Amino acid sequence: MTPFTLTWVLAILVIGEINASTIFRRDQLPEVSINSNTGTRLRPFVNPALTYFGGPIVENIEVFPIFYATRRQRFSFKPKASLIVQFYTAIVDSLYLDWLSEYSVLSKRIGRGRFIDYLVGYNRVNTFSLNETAIENYLTTLADSQLIQPNPNRYFPIHFAPGYSITFRGYKSCEIFCAYHGAVNWKEKKIYYGVIPDQSGGCATGCGSGNTTIDNYFELSSDVLVRTITDPAGPLAKSFEAPLGWYDANNYVEIGGLCIGQQTIVGGDNRAYAVKEQWSNRCKKCIVKYNTTSCPPISPF
Numbered sequence: 001m002t003p004f005t006l007t008w009v010l011a012i013l014v015i016g017e018i019n020a021s022t023i024f025r026r027d028q029l030p031e032v033s034i035n036s037n038t039g040t041r042l043r044p045f046v047n048p049a050l051t052y053f054g055g056p057i058v059e060n061i062e063v064f065p066i067f068y069a070t071r072r073q074r075f076s077f078k079p080k081a082s083l084i085v086q087f088y089t090a091i092v093d094s095l096y097l098d099w100l101s102e103y104s105v106l107s108k109r110i111g112r113g114r115f116i117d118y119l120v121g122y123n124r125v126n127t128f129s130l131n132e133t134a135i136e137n138y139l140t141t142l143a144d145s146q147l148i149q150p151n152p153n154r155y156f157p158i159h160f161a162p163g164y165s166i167t168f169r170g171y172k173s174c175e176i177f178c179a180y181h182g183a184v185n186w187k188e189k190k191i192y193y194g195v196i197p198d199q200s201g202g203c204a205t206g207c208g209s210g211n212t213t214i215d216n217y218f219e220l221s222s223d224v225l226v227r228t229i230t231d232p233a234g235p236l237a238k239s240f241e242a243p244l245g246w247y248d249a250n251n252y253v254e255i256g257g258l259c260i261g262q263q264t265i266v267g268g269d270n271r272a273y274a275v276k277e278q279w280s281n282r283c284k285k286c287i288v289k290y291n292t293t294s295c296p297p298i299s300p301f
Contacts, residue, residue, distance in 0.1 A: 061113030069161035090267025157194035174202030215274035223276035259286035
């Protein structure tokens with residue numbers, strides 16, 4: 001087993017290293033020491049930098065959220081779902097995606113994306129506990145039924161209504177992790193997806209760095225979005241090669257794993273949204289957009 005494979009497995013089984021596709025609670029971050037009260041990083045990453053390993057990247061992301069709830073929950077969940085649709089529509093058409101062009105490779109150029117549509121996925125089995133296998137089976141069933149149409153740009157973030165417990169490789173949402181992204185093979189294609197539990201309850205005190213639940217919801221959603229753009233099939237990787245995309249092999253993290261800050265950015269609708277800072281190789285720091293003085297935009301190709 002290669003060192004990478006060992007780290008990837010240990011990441012979630014014994015929390016010896018962070019699982020690159022997983023966003024952990026502040027008080028459960030294993031890769032560095034964190035002051036959970038202030039979010040201050042006590043031990044820095046070693047020579048942070050992302051390397052491209054040849055896997056796919058998402059050029060123009062097409063966001064198709066799935067809202068998972070019971071029929072009884074759909075009315076109470078609707079206001080939050082409407083805010084999430086508004087968020088995705090605005091953020092994929094903003095400066096937050098423009099600077100990611102620095103991670104374009106060869107003929108694959110990262111640019112702005114678009115919101116496609118959404119699906120309300122009713123919980124028909126009336127269970128409030130799911131694991132990653134159940135979630136991936138659910139997605140392939142939706143694809144088999146042509147309720148979703150996967151393609152290399154399409155991303156399916158699953159947003160859960162309150163009350164759901166998600167188990168990922170043995171660990172529970174909001175107790176250990178806040179969100180994650182994944183990929184599942186389906187008919188010679190890949191379904192790229194995100195898992196974003198409700199951010200109230202246990203997630204409210206350990207996930208995100210904002211002052212409100214909705215800001216933390218947006219922060220996590222933006223983080224999973226950018227990780228999916230730069231490393232969509234990374235969770236399927238077994239070594240330092242494709243399908244791994246952009247990844248920091250020194251610190252065993254993806255783009256968002258090198259940053260813990262939150263900032264606001266103006267979306268395509270001219271409203272401000274809380275988003276997660278992401279690592280810029282070019283600026284050598286965490287940013288949400290280029291700064292015209294300290295790190296100006298690059299010229300278009």
